[in-house]
Amino acid sequence: MTQATESPADPRADRSPHDAGWAALAGVVAGAAGLAVAELVAALVAPAASTLFAGGAAVVDAVPGWLKDFAVQWFGTNDKAVLLGSMGVVLALGAALAGWLELRRPPVGALLIGAVGVVGAMVAVLRPDATALWALPSVVGIGGAVILLRTAIAKLRPVADLRTDQGTTVDRRGFLAVTGIAAGVAVLALAGSRVVSAGASAVNAVREKISLPAAKEAAAPVPAGADLELDGLTPYLTPNPEFYRIDTALRVPQLEPADWSLEVHGLVDEPFTITWDELLALPLEEHHVTLACVSNTVGGDLIGNALWLGYPIRALLERAKPQAGADMVLSRSDDGFTAGTPLEVLQDPDRASLLAVGMNGEPLPVEHGFPARLVVPGLYGYVSATKWVTSLEVTTFDADQGYWTPRGWSALGPIKLESRIDVPRGSAAPGAVTVAGVAWAQHTGIGKVEVRADDGAWVTAELAETVGPDTWRQWRASIDLDAGDHTLAVRATDTDGLVQTEAQAPPAPDGATGWHTVQLSVG
Incomplete structure (x- = not known):
C-alpha cells in the first residue's frame, strides 16, 4: 500500500x-x-x-x-x-x-x-x-x-x-x-x-532684539479711571500673553523682518512693494483698538484691547492710488489666509486702520502676526485683522472673496453692539452686590450700560473712562439682592442711541447678538 x-x-x-x-x-x-x-x-x-x-x-x-x-x-x-x-x-x-x-x-x-x-x-x-x-x-x-x-x-x-x-x-x-x-x-x-x-526660534530671537521707533503720533494716555481694578473684571488693556488668538494657521508662520515685504497692487495706478526697513522709517502712529472675533458668543472672551503701533493703511492706499470702481482690499497672509475689507473703511480718515508692527509697547508677538498685521477698528477679524500680512490687493467684492465668505460667513463684518458681565460669577452675599463687566461698540462708542436682576427694573451702571470709541469700556453697578437664586442681565446703548438687541443670534454668519445673562446664588 x-x-x-x-x-x-x-x-x-x-x-x-x-x-x-x-x-x-x-x-x-x-x-x-x-x-x-x-x-x-x-x-x-x-x-x-x-x-x-x-x-x-x-x-x-x-x-x-x-x-x-x-x-x-x-x-x-x-x-x-x-x-x-x-x-x-x-x-x-x-x-x-x-x-x-x-x-x-x-x-x-x-x-x-x-x-x-x-x-x-x-x-x-x-x-x-x-x-x-x-x-x-x-x-x-x-x-x-x-x-x-x-x-x-x-x-x-x-x-x-x-x-x-x-x-x-x-x-x-x-x-x-x-x-x-x-x-x-x-x-x-x-x-x-x-x-x-530650530530656525523658528531664531525669529523669536530676532524679534527680541528689535527696538521699534517711537510713534510720531503717540496715543493719548489711558485715563486713570479707565480701569476699575475689580477682582475678576477684565483689565482695560489685555496683556499680550492673554490676548485671544483665532486664525487658520496650524503652524505659526516664521517670518524674519529682513525677508518680509508687503505688496500693494491690484486696481491701482501705482503699485509698489514696501520692505520692513522702509516701513519702520515711515511716521508711525499709536492707537488703542479693541479687536473681536466673529466666533465670539454672547458673553464670550474672544475679544481683547491693546495699544497698537503702525502705519495708516489709508496712507498706503493713497500712495497706490486706487482706481474708480474698486471697493474692496483683499489682504493676504503668508499662510494663505485672505480677508476682504471694504475699501472705504480703510480710506476713512477718522478710523485708525493700521499696518501694525507693535502691540502693547513691544514688537508683535509671533503668534499675533509678527512682523506685520492689519488692525481695523469696528470690523470683526475675519474681514480685517490679517496676521503675517504680505499683500494688499485693491479689487472688488464682485471679483474676489475673503477666506471665510465662501464658507458661509457674511462678506461684511461690522462688530455688533455687545456687553458682558464679568463679576460676580456663581455666588454672592445678600445685600448690595457689585455687578461689573465690559461693553463695546467699536468706532461708535458706549453711551450707557444697564443691568437688572430677574425681571426687575433696569439700573444704570457707572461707566469707566475710556480712550475713545474704538475700545471697549468697563462698567459697574450695585444691585440689592435677597437670598436665593437670581438671573442678572446686561444691555448697552451706544453713543448714537442704539440699544443692544435682546434677540438671540449665533455667531454665524455675521456675529452673535443677545443680552448676556448669568445665574447667581445669593446666600
Missing part, C-alpha cells in the same frame, strides 16, 4: 491570535516613523509641506462655517490642538488597521498607508505658494512607512522551519527588531526635525 502523505501545513495554523495585535502595533509604529521622517524632510524643504500640517490645513479649509463656529465655541483657542490631536488618533487607528490588513490581506495594508502618502503629497502641492518639492515630505516619509510595515509584517508570517523540518515558525524576534528600528527612526527623525526647525 502506498503510505498516505501528510498534507501541507496550513500557513495560518501556527499564527498566534496575538499576531493580529503585533501587526496593528507594527502599523502604528511604521506610520509614526513615516510621519516623523516627513516632518524632518519638511523642515528641510518647507515646514508647511509637512504631511500632518498640510493635511490639517486642508481640513481647516474644507470645514463649513458652522463647524468652525462649533469648534471655536467648544474649544476656544485650543481648537488647533484638538484638531491635530483628533487627526493623530484617526491616523493611529488607520495605521493599526493597515498593519492588521497587511498581515491578513497583503498588500492591502501597505496600499492603505501609501494612499495616505499620495493624498498628503497632493494636498501639500495644492497649498498656497507651494511648489512641486512640497510633495517630497509625504513621498519620502510615507514611502518609508510602507517599507517598514512590509518588512515587519513579513516577520509575522509563518514560514517552513528548515532547521527541524517540522511545520512552520514565526520570526517574532525579528519582528521585534524591525519594529524597534522603526520606533528608533521615528524618535531620531522627530528629534532631527526639531533641530532643523
Whole structure:
C-alpha cells in the first residue's frame, strides 16, 4: 500500500491570535516613523509641506462655517490642538488597521498607508505658494512607512522551519527588531526635525532684539479711571500673553523682518512693494483698538484691547492710488489666509486702520502676526485683522472673496453692539452686590450700560473712562439682592442711541447678538 502523505501545513495554523495585535502595533509604529521622517524632510524643504500640517490645513479649509463656529465655541483657542490631536488618533487607528490588513490581506495594508502618502503629497502641492518639492515630505516619509510595515509584517508570517523540518515558525524576534528600528527612526527623525526647525526660534530671537521707533503720533494716555481694578473684571488693556488668538494657521508662520515685504497692487495706478526697513522709517502712529472675533458668543472672551503701533493703511492706499470702481482690499497672509475689507473703511480718515508692527509697547508677538498685521477698528477679524500680512490687493467684492465668505460667513463684518458681565460669577452675599463687566461698540462708542436682576427694573451702571470709541469700556453697578437664586442681565446703548438687541443670534454668519445673562446664588 502506498503510505498516505501528510498534507501541507496550513500557513495560518501556527499564527498566534496575538499576531493580529503585533501587526496593528507594527502599523502604528511604521506610520509614526513615516510621519516623523516627513516632518524632518519638511523642515528641510518647507515646514508647511509637512504631511500632518498640510493635511490639517486642508481640513481647516474644507470645514463649513458652522463647524468652525462649533469648534471655536467648544474649544476656544485650543481648537488647533484638538484638531491635530483628533487627526493623530484617526491616523493611529488607520495605521493599526493597515498593519492588521497587511498581515491578513497583503498588500492591502501597505496600499492603505501609501494612499495616505499620495493624498498628503497632493494636498501639500495644492497649498498656497507651494511648489512641486512640497510633495517630497509625504513621498519620502510615507514611502518609508510602507517599507517598514512590509518588512515587519513579513516577520509575522509563518514560514517552513528548515532547521527541524517540522511545520512552520514565526520570526517574532525579528519582528521585534524591525519594529524597534522603526520606533528608533521615528524618535531620531522627530528629534532631527526639531533641530532643523530650530530656525523658528531664531525669529523669536530676532524679534527680541528689535527696538521699534517711537510713534510720531503717540496715543493719548489711558485715563486713570479707565480701569476699575475689580477682582475678576477684565483689565482695560489685555496683556499680550492673554490676548485671544483665532486664525487658520496650524503652524505659526516664521517670518524674519529682513525677508518680509508687503505688496500693494491690484486696481491701482501705482503699485509698489514696501520692505520692513522702509516701513519702520515711515511716521508711525499709536492707537488703542479693541479687536473681536466673529466666533465670539454672547458673553464670550474672544475679544481683547491693546495699544497698537503702525502705519495708516489709508496712507498706503493713497500712495497706490486706487482706481474708480474698486471697493474692496483683499489682504493676504503668508499662510494663505485672505480677508476682504471694504475699501472705504480703510480710506476713512477718522478710523485708525493700521499696518501694525507693535502691540502693547513691544514688537508683535509671533503668534499675533509678527512682523506685520492689519488692525481695523469696528470690523470683526475675519474681514480685517490679517496676521503675517504680505499683500494688499485693491479689487472688488464682485471679483474676489475673503477666506471665510465662501464658507458661509457674511462678506461684511461690522462688530455688533455687545456687553458682558464679568463679576460676580456663581455666588454672592445678600445685600448690595457689585455687578461689573465690559461693553463695546467699536468706532461708535458706549453711551450707557444697564443691568437688572430677574425681571426687575433696569439700573444704570457707572461707566469707566475710556480712550475713545474704538475700545471697549468697563462698567459697574450695585444691585440689592435677597437670598436665593437670581438671573442678572446686561444691555448697552451706544453713543448714537442704539440699544443692544435682546434677540438671540449665533455667531454665524455675521456675529452673535443677545443680552448676556448669568445665574447667581445669593446666600
